Amino acid sequence: MPAVEVKNLVKKYGSIDAVKGISFSINEGEIFGLIGPNGAGKTTTLRVLSTLLSINGGTVTILGHDLSKKSGEIRKLISYLPEDAGAYKNLSGRAYLQFIANFFDPEEVPSMVKKGIEISNLEARIDDRVDTYSKGMMRKLLVGRALMTKPKLAILDEPTSGLDVINAQEIRKLVKSTAQTGTTILLSSHNMLEVEYLCDRIALISDGKIVEEGKPKSLMEKYKARNIEEVFIRTVRE
């Protein structure tokens, strides 16, 4: 059974069709990348799958649950990292992780917080207030928050957005190792190198439609391209 199954998903904002009937599926433990230009419908798709937005057409099944009927159940199994996320500024990093962990199994709270601190690699500053953190530290805290709950499905929108090379590489390694523990990962990114390095399969989305889907290597061979960036440019132009 696939971890995520999307069939003919349609999402409209008033008269604007943001997603025009896309279909894809993600296997358990897979890292699946959603790639596309700005305004293609990536974030909308991720927000739908994260239970934030309702759908106007099609069906979405996540870990065996119908999104339209069992969003509450789905929220227990997923974790979402928005592209432009933040944390409560008056809390310390530790208090923020504790706040999030408190929504899950009470017995797991200490180990979740410990794991969150470990992932974010912020031991020295974890008791400082969040509003004193740099952008990179904040992003690492949020990645720690997203992955510490050991979600069955992690939805990461631009996980390395705004990070420097070193921090971005740390996050990529972390995503890769998290997938190895069995967590299914759905991510979006503008960074084609990142996508090539991380994803088992990718879907190229343009103007609300999936224009290409497959393994990065297969797509490069199909388009006789040297990298995913070339595949991306060709498919989007076509």
Place this chain on the structure above:
Amino acid sequence: MSGLGNITKKEIRELLTPATFVPIILVALIMATMGNSIQDIQEQSTAPPTIGVITEDNSTLGVVASTLLHSHAKSVYNSTSTADLQKGLETVKQHNGVAVIIIPRNFTERITQEQPGTLQVYWIMKGAGLMDSISSSALESLITFINMNISKELIRENTSINASFVLTPTQRVETTYFKNREFVGLSPSTISGMLSSQSLLIPIVMMMIIIMAGSIVIASMALEKENKTLETLLTLPVKRTSIVSGKIIAAAFIGLILAIIYMVGMQFYFSGFQFSSGVNLAAYDLVLTSGDFIWIGVSLFLALIAGLSLCMLLGTFAKSYKSAQTLTFPITMLAMIPMFITMFADFETLPLALKIFTFAIPFSHPMMASRALLFHDYTLVIGGIVYIAIFALVTISIVVWVFKTDRLLIGTTKFKWLKALKRRR
């Protein structure tokens, strides 16, 4: 386009938002409705007072007083016998009048003996607000005018009369009928003053708590959006109802602490005023009991919850902390309007439209509760509590519904006029 023109145009487009104009338009409409209603009250109140006159004294000064009353007031009942007092009171009441005045048989006789002539005034008090007391104030002025005219008459007839007596040749003996109770020796203005001292603080406390706690809730929603924490919160395994209730309970808790502090201070304030007007309020059964304070507390707490759920609903429209500041304005106005209404008029004497409007504002009820409880009017208090509870439940349900829709995140709306406004931005 010049730099100045370019910047001005951009600023106007930024400021020309529904968030800026809708609250102001709403407040303007409310103020206009209130103005019209208050104008009606003023027109009614500034008319000559409607009275009944019982003249037992047919001598010179009795006739002077009676003539002045008839010429300067609208007399709807005339008699020459004190035995007709009840009939007079009923007639005056039917004509929405203010008092029955008795000029007793010995009025002229006492004055000629240099003893104050007594005018017995039986007041029919309609309400304890400032507007309600206009009619009785007009009659009080008329009685002062009568006193002055009798002084002139005495000076004209007898230049050697005692100077200090001639300035106050009459005295008033007053009885006031208010809300089916008789207050012997008290005038409407004294009762009104006493009630104000007892019930003025609750509206102020209510207004302050709503403004403070309401700002907390609206800012909390705005900060969730501004700090980009809302999306994460909405994807956590927690019910929307819990998010909404949690925010309201937290703000209500803070508001309740503030309310308790104010209530404690207020009780000391009340006890300090018990005898301040020289009248023992307990003797007139005009003191709130501890049971009454519980009713006020319940009303206050529920109004707080209703107010906060309304703030929460407004908070869902807030895009940032800055826009949240604008959204607190309608709440401030909603808290201030009943405060002024209850200060100026009694709920019972309000015109129907204003009565409905006042009842519809949840904050009005704790403001009206203390005065109603002083007169054992539990119907208004309990009815108010039931209404606020329903109001709070409905508003919370709407907020939870908003939390379950896309509106909270993307602000979509089915209202075409709002869409058009948004497109203009």
